[in-house]
Amino acid sequence: MSAVDRPVITLLTDYGLDDDFVGICHGVIAGICPDARIIDISHGIARHDIRGGALMLRNAVPFMPAGVHVAIVDPDVGAERRAIALRLGDERLLVGPDNGLLTLAAEAGGGIVQAVDIARSRYRLEPVSATFHGRDIFTPVAAQLACGVPISEVGEPCDPAELVYLKLPGSRIEGDAVVVHAVHVDRFGNVQLDLGHEQLIASGLKLGQEVELAIGNDEVHLARYVRTFADVTPGQLLVYQDANQLLAVAVNHGSALERLGVVIDDELRITPA
Amino acid sequence: MSAVDRPVITLLTDYGLDDDFVGICHGVIAGICPDARIIDISHGIARHDIRGGALMLRNAVPFMPAGVHVAIVDPDVGAERRAIALRLGDERLLVGPDNGLLTLAAEAGGGIVQAVDIARSRYRLEPVSATFHGRDIFTPVAAQLACGVPISEVGEPCDPAELVYLKLPGSRIEGDAVVVHAVHVDRFGNVQLDLGHEQLIASGLKLGQEVELAIGNDEVHLARYVRTFADVTPGQLLVYQDANQLLAVAVNHGSALERLGVVIDDELRITPA
Amino acid sequence: MSAVDRPVITLLTDYGLDDDFVGICHGVIAGICPDARIIDISHGIARHDIRGGALMLRNAVPFMPAGVHVAIVDPDVGAERRAIALRLGDERLLVGPDNGLLTLAAEAGGGIVQAVDIARSRYRLEPVSATFHGRDIFTPVAAQLACGVPISEVGEPCDPAELVYLKLPGSRIEGDAVVVHAVHVDRFGNVQLDLGHEQLIASGLKLGQEVELAIGNDEVHLARYVRTFADVTPGQLLVYQDANQLLAVAVNHGSALERLGVVIDDELRITPA
Numbered sequence: 166m167s168a169v170d171r172p173v174i175t176l177l178t179d180y181g182l183d184d185d186f187v188g189i190c191h192g193v194i195a196g197i198c199p200d201a202r203i204i205d206i207s208h209g210i211a212r213h214d215i216r217g218g219a220l221m222l223r224n225a226v227p228f229m230p231a232g233v234h235v236a237i238v239d240p241d242v243g244a245e246r247r248a249i250a251l252r253l254g255d256e257r258l259l260v261g262p263d264n265g266l267l268t269l270a271a272e273a274g275g276g277i278v279q280a281v282d283i284a285r286s287r288y289r290l291e292p293v294s295a296t297f298h299g300r301d302i303f304t305p306v307a308a309q310l311a312c313g314v315p316i317s318e319v320g321e322p323c324d325p326a327e328l329v330y331l332k333l334p335g336s337r338i339e340g341d342a343v344v345v346h347a348v349h350v351d352r353f354g355n356v357q358l359d360l361g362h363e364q365l366i367a368s369g370l371k372l373g374q375e376v377e378l379a380i381g382n383d384e385v386h387l388a389r390y391v392r393t394f395a396d397v398t399p400g401q402l403l404v405y406q407d408a409n410q411l412l413a414v415a416v417n418h419g420s421a422l423e424r425l426g427v428v429i430d431d432e433l434r435i436t437p438a
Numbered sequence: 439m440s441a442v443d444r445p446v447i448t449l450l451t452d453y454g455l456d457d458d459f460v461g462i463c464h465g466v467i468a469g470i471c472p473d474a475r476i477i478d479i480s481h482g483i484a485r486h487d488i489r490g491g492a493l494m495l496r497n498a499v500p501f502m503p504a505g506v507h508v509a510i511v512d513p514d515v516g517a518e519r520r521a522i523a524l525r526l527g528d529e530r531l532l533v534g535p536d537n538g539l540l541t542l543a544a545e546a547g548g549g550i551v552q553a554v555d556i557a558r559s560r561y562r563l564e565p566v567s568a569t570f571h572g573r574d575i576f577t578p579v580a581a582q583l584a585c586g587v588p589i590s591e592v593g594e595p596c597d598p599a600e601l602v603y604l605k606l607p608g609s610r611i612e613g614d615a616v617v618v619h620a621v622h623v624d625r626f627g628n629v630q631l632d633l634g635h636e637q638l639i640a641s642g643l644k645l646g647q648e649v650e651l652a653i654g655n656d657e658v659h660l661a662r663y664v665r666t667f668a669d670v671t672p673g674q675l676l677v678y679q680d681a682n683q684l685l686a687v688a689v690n691h692g693s694a695l696e697r698l699g700v701v702i703d704d705e706l707r708i709t710p711a
Numbered sequence: 712m713s714a715v716d717r718p719v720i721t722l723l724t725d726y727g728l729d730d731d732f733v734g735i736c737h738g739v740i741a742g743i744c745p746d747a748r749i750i751d752i753s754h755g756i757a758r759h760d761i762r763g764g765a766l767m768l769r770n771a772v773p774f775m776p777a778g779v780h781v782a783i784v785d786p787d788v789g790a791e792r793r794a795i796a797l798r799l800g801d802e803r804l805l806v807g808p809d810n811g812l813l814t815l816a817a818e819a820g821g822g823i824v825q826a827v828d829i830a831r832s833r834y835r836l837e838p839v840s841a842t843f844h845g846r847d848i849f850t851p852v853a854a855q856l857a858c859g860v861p862i863s864e865v866g867e868p869c870d871p872a873e874l875v876y877l878k879l880p881g882s883r884i885e886g887d888a889v890v891v892h893a894v895h896v897d898r899f900g901n902v903q904l905d906l907g908h909e910q911l912i913a914s915g916l917k918l919g920q921e922v923e924l925a926i927g928n929d930e931v932h933l934a935r936y937v938r939t940f941a942d943v944t945p946g947q948l949l950v951y952q953d954a955n956q957l958l959a960v961a962v963n964h965g966s967a968l969e970r971l972g973v974v975i976d977d978e979l980r981i982t983p984a
Contacts, residue, residue: 454898455728457755457898458767460751461753462752469776486964513964514941515939517941568940569940569951573954
């Protein structure tokens, strides 16, 4: 087998890197499917932040080679939630808990063509612990899929319509205002909003335009809608289309998170200044 | 050589990921044994926490493919402590400083069959620094072992009985009380105790039972002994058998560390409520 | 292709590991050059700390197998700074922004033999975002180089003399005093100074000697110039030659950063006590 044909497994979790959770998942995969190339998308999702994980998975998967994409943010591990493997319209496979974590990526990948419940998969590691399904269910099943086991054999068929789907708050246009929500903040303090490329074009915002950002009822900040950080002076607020083609707010050489003091789900109104 | 036959080297250190220590170890291994697959168990051990590293190594190695398992938590680097490579009863190889870090994993892996002192190994990188033996001794020797050099050739034989062994505080049963110690806390604030599966059965604790947790002399907390987080309501304390089959304390959707305020080695008494 | 011949790409960035930036770069490389082995030198450079990145790159690259070495610390992403690929005297290839980040490593690797501007490379990912050139320019170009595309084909030739070069503060000897600067602090609180091996020998410092460390005008600390941590008692300050053969200050089983309260670029005077 040439490296060109190596199967790819990607991992995205809220496990962090201080413990051995991620390392153990790698070891389990390497034991079952030694040919697999493992790519860590990130393990820095905030604990139990299903939506943050779902958004990151949706944004990152298109840049991954096609393969088996495992995501684990699982506050209800050990309870009755399903564990699932999904085959998408674009033939990628997703593996993770049935709590909405996988559904934004599934939609972006052509929708769910086939779903199986893997909670009692024959490929689980025994004894299955009540608290570490990453080790005992998700990665062993993913490794079998990567090594060629058909999805129909790793679990029981289930109806995609019965899965848990995630709802995003949703942006809207009100007169000349764009009403959006903070959905993610990155390491640099850049705040991602829930307004995609097409909506952005529909909003009528023009490059170079000065805008007002209102958070809640009182606080108003001046910003400029530009292409990139360097288009404003250091310390100035900018609104821009980020690398995922979503609208975002940043401070050149600074932190929009600190400047605005927003928290996830805060509503922002953007109007011409 | 097919990927299936690739040698495996695992790494566990207190180097953290902010510096280039881990990256340099990867580079050294890739230069000596390009076929090796490297698995990072974790680099998040607290600085100089030999016991935390020893416990993690013992828990993680059974989930790794057999190979060369390097561990480095080395407060006395450059002093007279030995550097060692060990062959275990199960044929795994361990490499690291002789300060107890390797001995719990060695015991779990069938005991030490062969030990060599690698401090002056012919496979060291020259000049050997006084402070970065991960780069200059441990990983170059591990890479040679992974590529097939026999352990007898990487150092001088030494007597396993003369190595430094680690002592754990040790749990005990006093009447209807189980007396245990906090030995590890993970990212989620779950507190691992030093009570294994067999002792747990001997303790007479029954699933579903309510228990009292006493820390030190005064503080008493109510908890329930259950299978998993979801068996108690959010915010409630639970005692459970964790993924390593050790007794542990957690708060469903919360942090037992914050709730109890324990520190490592604190003694806890668990009694029926 | 045997693993022995696998091309190597190393990555060093200020992206951190909480977001998906690094994972996406891995995915892009794996998609273009599946044979590449990727080594993460570190992603823990402080945000926008070009010099910290440049020093780490210079120190780490000699321990990496020869390959394509990508570094990204890029406060002016999207502005008019060049994006460059460099071929060095030792045949290594460097890829990153033209802001000085690559130049210390280039000098240590035999100097720049060939330079190309890759900002408009035919191998960019389209559409190129204004803010994530790691994904859209640096790693796709690096992956093509790793897979054998000649450097002359990934961009437009540019004159090495016109690139941005980094200046270090520079140490000096004044009478019996060595005047140095804090240039880096590692996870353990060890403070690296800008005095290399040859200067150190010229300074006349002798192993075992007691010295005074003066920071700024008043504060003076006693330390000993020794080979390693264990040569002083726990809690004592030491001056030593670190694993990069640079002079450094540490506290045995403690933190020199906390003890001295230095910040990067602080001047220290070291004199015999």
